[in-house]
Amino acid sequence: MRRGTREYAYWSITILLVLAFAMLPVLWIVSLSLKTPESVTDGSFIPHHWTLDNYNALFQGGFTNGPFLHPLVNSIAIALISTAIAITLAAFAAYAIARLDFPGKTVILAGALAIAMFPAISTVGPLFDMWRSIGLYNTYPGLIIPYLTFSLPLAIYVLVAFYREIPWDLEQAAQVDGATPLQAFRKVILPLAAPGTFTAAILVFIFCWNDFLFAITLTSSNSSRTVPAALAFFTGPSQFTAPTGNIAAAAVIITVPIIIFVMIFQRRIVAGLTAGAVKG
């Protein structure tokens, strides 16, 4: 038992260290967001004067004139739309790749991987020019399209791995039972691949939610600017004060949805959903 206790202590300390390392910056941001502008630079972890002014300032001016509310709505809408499209397309593509033997399959997979690894910075210049000439600059589709380019390969990869785990017999059983290929996919494969679908969805959503590069380059106003880009345009109460508190408050607010999102779906990301399908 002694050894067990020591091991337990060892792991506890290690986990605490890792947690502290990961959580300190987050807590620091939370602390900053609750400080008054004068005490932002005082260096103390616990604010001397607690205030919610930074949060209130974000929502002043409402949807049309405020610095934050419209970008927040944009962020949510663009991330959700991109995720929905990416997952729908990826589900079909991944299913075909996992199940069918067709010419060019390896090329597609290799191509997807290559695109996912492509440095985004090298595409923003051409995109900026193209979007301006075809009218996609500063629009939702103007952001959604490049997001799909980079998130689809990721989603396809995740889903292919999950689909491959599902016994092929299930699908054939469904076909013999009278299902069309689409019914077999919808009623048997898709429910079983749910954990994979949610995993892919979370990854895609976070990718779109976090993006700064495309958002700052391809938008010019709050009508389609997302929060990460909007933060860069925050101004302080006067020309000479940095909007540190407001940025911190906005950062806290956009972190919360991600945490909620992951909390909701992590329960569904459980292994063993296919237990009992076939004798193992």
Add this chain to the structure above:
Amino acid sequence: MAEIVLDRISKRFEDGFEAVKGMDLDIADGEFMILVGPSGCGKSTALRMIAGLEDITDGELRIGDRVVNQVAPRDRDIAMVFQNYALYPHMTVRENMAFPLKLAGASKEEIDGKVSEAARILDLGQHLDRKPANLSGGQRQRVAMGRAIVRDPKAFLMDEPLSNLDAKLRVQMRTEVARIQSRLGTTTVYVTHDQTEAMTLGDRVAVMRAGVLQQVGAPAELYGNPVNLFVAGFIGSPAMNFMPGRLDGETVHLPMGDVRLAGDARERAAGAQSGQHVIAGIRPESFEDASLVSGDVRDRGFSFRTKIDLVESLGAEKYAYFQVEESAVESEELRELAEDAGTAEVPGAQEGQVVARLESASRVERGEEAELWLDTSKLHFFDPENGRSLAAG
């Protein structure tokens, strides 16, 4: 219900491997047909072609007068039980069984009625709302059966449905399958590698080897008149003993001595020329402890003395093993059988070892000499060149 006709069916895979070669098989309406053979003989591929899960390279497949080569599985009106059951894990037992009916657009009352009926037949009533993960192997197997029978299809296809069960449950379910099939009277094609299942379940049995159909017939016919070495060695447990011999009129020279043929054995040697070398096949049950055979019967057979190497007592019967000399029988088919049984690498397993199945009252002892009796009407003869039976015609 319908008959299923395989007309010169072939399957060649993309890598060029020919799994099924020109298979002809007529399965009558309501018949229980067994496809049996060692692993890799093409029996599962044949079944999957009937199901529509595998394309047919060549030949014609008809289910109830309709050519179905190009018909999708869902339009063939067949139900299949998979080796690993393939239950839908996210659905309850009830939903699993209702799935084919729902897809067919049946009304709710009809679905409820048929599912409860199937559950009653299969004794699944109290498990209807459980998920497959919480069921035992036998229960899962029954759900898979249930999903097949609710639809009242033209035919059942079963791909080694019992091979994942433990031995005791397998025997139980075997009876169950036979009971359900005879009750529903649905045409059934059943694939197995277990010759016991084949013998006990089928109206007729089709033995396959390397993609080629060897013999089709009632179990008793396969047992009594195997057309070649392969069928002879595959059907029956313990397997038939093979030894070299030479036919000389109505006498055969066997390693144990010269045996005069009697009864059916004469007909089985009718296709041989006098003086021809043959492979003689003797079923273990054709032997008996000579002391247990009464006088007049004893005179009709052949008695010989041999040293018993090993005795296995199973309670109801005893297996006695002994050696015969100069008995290395060379045959491609026998080698394949040995490989499938896993005895190919066991030294001495096939070389001249003979097993005799004796009554439990027999007093033979390991290492002692004993007198055995052989029923000379039960010998089989095969051509050493091609392995075919030497029976006339």
